[in-house]
Amino acid sequence: MLRLPQLRVATPDDLDDALALLRTPGARVVAGGTDILPNLKHRLDRPPLLVSLSRVGALRTIVRDQTAGVLRIGAGVTLTELSEHPDVRAFFPSLADAAGRVASPLIRNMGTIGGNINLDTRCRYVNQTEFWRSAIGGCLKSEGSVCHVVPGGRNCVAAMSSDCVPVLISLDGALLLRTADGQREIPLDAYYQADGTNHTVRGADELTTEIRVPWPGRPRRTGYSKWSVRKSIDFPLVSVALRFDLERDASNAPIVGLRVVVGVLGARPREVTRLDDLLGVPLDDPKVARAVADRVHQQCKPLGNVPYEAPYRREMLRVHTRRAIEALVSAR
Numbered sequence: 001m002l003r004l005p006q007l008r009v010a011t012p013d014d015l016d017d018a019l020a021l022l023r024t025p026g027a028r029v030v031a032g033g034t035d036i037l038p039n040l041k042h043r044l045d046r047p048p049l050l051v052s053l054s055r056v057g058a059l060r061t062i063v064r065d066q067t068a069g070v071l072r073i074g075a076g077v078t079l080t081e082l083s084e085h086p087d088v089r090a091f092f093p094s095l096a097d098a099a100g101r102v103a104s105p106l107i108r109n110m111g112t113i114g115g116n117i118n119l120d121t122r123c124r125y126v127n128q129t130e131f132w133r134s135a136i137g138g139c140l141k142s143e144g145s146v147c148h149v150v151p152g153g154r155n156c157v158a159a160m161s162s163d164c165v166p167v168l169i170s171l172d173g174a175l176l177l178r179t180a181d182g183q184r185e186i187p188l189d190a191y192y193q194a195d196g197t198n199h200t201v202r203g204a205d206e207l208t209t210e211i212r213v214p215w216p217g218r219p220r221r222t223g224y225s226k227w228s229v230r231k232s233i234d235f236p237l238v239s240v241a242l243r244f245d246l247e248r249d250a251s252n253a254p255i256v257g258l259r260v261v262v263g264v265l266g267a268r269p270r271e272v273t274r275l276d277d278l279l280g281v282p283l284d285d286p287k288v289a290r291a292v293a294d295r296v297h298q299q300c301k302p303l304g305n306v307p308y309e310a311p312y313r314r315e316m317l318r319v320h321t322r323r324a325i326e327a328l329v330s331a332r
């Protein structure tokens with residue numbers, strides 16, 4: 001059995017106290033603990049202080065903000081609460097679906113959306129015991145200076161494996177980040193960077209306090225597809241979030257906007273580009289599913305950072321994208 005190291009844990013009741021504690025050099029946040037605690041057991045980090053959010057009730061609300069036209073989701077909302085919330089299910093079904101497919105019910109009861117957004121990157125060579133890693137001499141993200149995925153590479157390409165992040169990007173989500181001194185809002189697609197050792201632009205003393213998702217302005221169909229080996233408890237091995245804005249609420253309506261975001265490639269999600277020729281084409285035209293799946297396949301090249309052969313994952317990405325669009329067409 002793997003044991004946690006000796007840890008100093010603070011459990012503030014109040015957001016301001018949590019923010020003040022986060023100024024301690026090297027301090028880390030723990031929300032549900034379903035990601036950070038296994039990583040600490042694997043000795044991937046040695047923080048001098050953990051600041052627990054478990055008692056900060058202010059982070060656990062979901063509010064429909066009519067004035068700003070957004071759904072405000074507190075970072076401490078659990079994945080179960082998110083996936084079961086009536087507004088999320090009715091107006092943001094792809095988000096409810098993604099949250100409801102993270103890991104297992106027990107993990108979703110503990111894990112939060114703030115933790116899912118700030119989930120550490122993952123790699124088959126680093127999410128191992130310290131002993132296992134010592135046998136290969138570590139890597140850029142642990143105790144070594146090489147990358148085993150990209151030999152000769154100077155940059156860690158560990159994968160961002162969150163289920164909710166590609167969906168939130170496809171829905172134009174933004175984050176509210178707070179420190180003891182102030183706050184800023186940042187679009188989620190600007191939050192991640194291509195460095196698996198430091199994959200967000202979050203400052204050390206910044207806390208994600210809220211996720212803001214704009215209310216849908218027009219009819220649309222959204223979906224999320226995740227391929228994993230075990231359906232009951234597994235990280236995605238490839239994933240794709242889809243959003244089609246439509247001229248009217250029907251599957252034969254012309255597409256007036258679309259976002260396609262792919263997860264589990266590298267340290268940040270990848271937005272698929274060059275889709276403009278599909279604007280004006282009815283969603284149920286078979287060319288749409290084929291064209292999007294082909295472009296996903298052309299633009300996204302999985303690496304050997306997570307289990308399963310990269311070329312196979314690439315094919316699965318194409319198949320899952322096409323099937324997900326076909327399911328959106330036949331829905332309702």
Ligand SMILES: Cc1cc2nc3c(=O)[nH]c(=O)nc-3n(C[C@H](O)[C@H](O)[C@H](O)COP(=O)(O)OP(=O)(O)OC[C@H]3O[C@@H](n4cnc5c(N)ncnc54)[C@H](O)[C@@H]3O)c2cc1C
Nearest residue numbers: 031032033034035036103111112114115116118163208234
């Ligand atoms: C067996 C297993 C299977 C899993 N399968 C999946 C899966 O299928 N899909 C998936 O997406 N995830 C999966 N996970 C990962 C994890 O359970 C979820 O991502 C969960 O949402 C993490 O939330 P948490 O509150 O437990 O995060 P924590 O473990 O508490 O924190 C995760 C990271 O986020 C930081 N953090 C937490 N809250 C904040 C905040 N408010 N502001 C800033 N930083 C913060 C922490 O410092 C830490 O670095 C799995 C985990 C396990 C153990």
Ligand code: SF4
Nearest residue numbers: 123139147148156157
């Ligand atoms: S991608 Fe390379 S550097 Fe990053 S964790 Fe994996 S092996 Fe280590």
